[in-house]
Amino acid sequence: MKVLLINPSIYDFAAYSFWSSPLGLLYVGSILRKNGADLRFIDCMRVIEAKRKADGRAPFVKERVAKPDALKGVRRHYRRYGISREALTRELSCIDEPDLVLVTSIMTYWYPGTKEAVEAAREIFPGSRIVVGGIYPSLCEEEAKRHLQKADLIVKHNEAERFYRFVEDALSTTLAFRPSIYDLDALPYPCYDLCDEIPFVPLLTSFGCMYRCTYCATPYMHPSIVRRSPSSVLEEIKHWHGHEVKRFVIYDDNFLYEKERYVKPLLRGIAELPFRIDIYNPNAVNAALIDEDLAELFCESGFQELRIGLETTDPDTQRSTGGKVSTKVFEKALAVLTHAGFDLGNVSVYILAGLPFQKWETVKEAIDYLFALGVRPYIAEYTPIPHTEMFERYCRHARYPIKEDALYQNNALLPFAWEGFTENDLLYLKRYVKGKRAPVRSEGGLTG
Numbered sequence: 249m250k251v252l253l254i255n256p257s258i259y260d261f262a263a264y265s266f267w268s269s270p271l272g273l274l275y276v277g278s279i280l281r282k283n284g285a286d287l288r289f290i291d292c293m294r295v296i297e298a299k300r301k302a303d304g305r306a307p308f309v310k311e312r313v314a315k316p317d318a319l320k321g322v323r324r325h326y327r328r329y330g331i332s333r334e335a336l337t338r339e340l341s342c343i344d345e346p347d348l349v350l351v352t353s354i355m356t357y358w359y360p361g362t363k364e365a366v367e368a369a370r371e372i373f374p375g376s377r378i379v380v381g382g383i384y385p386s387l388c389e390e391e392a393k394r395h396l397q398k399a400d401l402i403v404k405h406n407e408a409e410r411f412y413r414f415v416e417d418a419l420s421t422t423l424a425f426r427p428s429i430y431d432l433d434a435l436p437y438p439c440y441d442l443c444d445e446i447p448f449v450p451l452l453t454s455f456g457c458m459y460r461c462t463y464c465a466t467p468y469m470h471p472s473i474v475r476r477s478p479s480s481v482l483e484e485i486k487h488w489h490g491h492e493v494k495r496f497v498i499y500d501d502n503f504l505y506e507k508e509r510y511v512k513p514l515l516r517g518i519a520e521l522p523f524r525i526d527i528y529n530p531n532a533v534n535a536a537l538i539d540e541d542l543a544e545l546f547c548e549s550g551f552q553e554l555r556i557g558l559e560t561t562d563p564d565t566q567r568s569t570g571g572k573v574s575t576k577v578f579e580k581a582l583a584v585l586t587h588a589g590f591d592l593g594n595v596s597v598y599i600l601a602g603l604p605f606q607k608w609e610t611v612k613e614a615i616d617y618l619f620a621l622g623v624r625p626y627i628a629e630y631t632p633i634p635h636t637e638m639f640e641r642y643c644r645h646a647r648y649p650i651k652e653d654a655l656y657q658n659n660a661l662l663p664f665a666w667e668g669f670t671e672n673d674l675l676y677l678k679r680y681v682k683g684k685r686a687p688v689r690s691e692g693g694l695t696g
């Protein structure tokens with residue numbers, strides 16, 4: 249069974265390798281490899297190696313491209329991040345026709361790249377079976393079927409069985425190894441060994457979340473929580489360390505959940521390894537769950553920085569979006585971290601901006617609050633996500649038809665801009681966070 253994996257290019261207004269990686273696709277690849285498949289991998293998301301930072305991140309190669317009709321009115325440059333369709337076609341032409349082509353999608357609004365990869369593969373390999381999976385079909389099933397008509401199968405996150413059956417029928421084979429994706433300890437390690445360089449490896453430590461934040465789709469996709477055993481994560485770290493990997497990135501909506509049983513033993517195990525690793529957590533942890541032991545373990549296990557979610561300092565917004573943490577609890581967590589010796593200069597705190605009917609001043613207040621505490625504010629623009637409470641409740645107030653086309657779900661478009669929070673306000677806040685000479689904010693827009 250010859251299988252080609254494709255991580256498509258991205259079309260967006262901005263994109264940076266924020267430790268993004270096609271983890272789901274590489275898991276599926278290694279499951280098929282356990283069934284005897286011969287794998288090839290084309291990662292369209294090439295980066296500029298010379299500009300790779302010490303933390304493993306690097307800018308993607310990029311090129312300005314024309315906007316699709318749906319985004320024609322947007323006054324920002326649109327780019328392709330990753331290789332062009334022509335370059336992909338050339339690479340496809342150099343390999344034998346595979347039996348199966350697997351294409352992933354990481355954000356809903358990145359579907360144009362997925363569509364392009366499917367169509368390029370269909371053109372070069374008319375006899376291959378093409379399967380698409382990932383976030384786009386999981387959250388926009390009907391739309392994905394309309395846009396990805398050249399694919400033979402489109403699967404959602406929880407349809408592994410359907411995928412296995414399709415492979416068996418299409419290739420007249422039997423898959424002896426067909427794990428549930430929720431059996432995290434039984435999954436083979438994702439096939440990063442197919443990459444020439446492995447700048448970092450994401451560690452998938454759980455599925456699901458204990459919270460029900462109104463803006464997040466995780467409870468819709470993964471209603472129950474499953475966790476991976478600390479020993480399985482440790483074994484994976486040792487495995488990749490044997491491949492010279494030193495940086496690890498935690499992919500987890502809920503890393504500190506059941507911390508006594510999972511996170512503390514894991515971090516203790518990492519601290520006791522005979523080698524040091526660097527750990528990053530782009531998915532924030534909840535301040536309410538940070539205690540003294542954990543604060544020490546973050547220091548001892550190799551957290552280079554810590555990302556914490558605060559979302560807002562406005563008590564009403566905090567309550568209505570999920571109520572995970574209060575400022576009092578947040579301050580206590582910072583005190584505990586300081587006591588353990590964690591440098592607050594290396595703590596980044598996510599603040600949500602652009603929520604429906606949010607006022608820009610409330611975001612500024614949160615930024616000032618964080619500056620005063622000595623931590624780094626990080627503005628996360630609100631992304632309206634299908635199947636979330638907030639999306640359904642407010643979609644008719646968005647300035648774009650976010651329900652009709654996933655392209656409009658892109659947070660770079662600030663879909664919920666209104667007179668109380670304009671694009672200029674966002675620009676002002678971003679410059680303010682960076683400490684640049686903040687332009688003077690006036691009713692008419694920015695000056696200075």
Ligand code: B12
Nearest residue numbers: 268269272350352355356381382405429464465499530631
């Ligand atoms: C880790 C993560 C990230 C990572 C990177 C993810 C990546 N893979 O590159 C980082 C931290 C960079 C990130 C950033 C953001 N993220 Co995020 N992220 C996640 C998270 C927690 C896990 C994704 C993941 O990799 N899971 C693990 C893998 C194994 O699962 P999977 O990708 O679902 O794949 C499974 C299946 O789909 C299948 N599969 C995947 N591909 C294929 C292909 C084939 C052929 C087949 C058969 C199967 C298959 O295999 C897997 C196992 O079953 C999800 C929430 C969630 N629980 O899914 C949010 C999520 C994807 N992120 C989301 C958001 C909003 C963001 C941000 C916009 C947040 C912000 N405001 O800044 C940014 C965007 C940054 C950017 N522009 O680059 C949203 C989706 C938004 C959308 N419209 O698509 C999600 C769903 C969370 C939410 N709030 O609801 N994110």
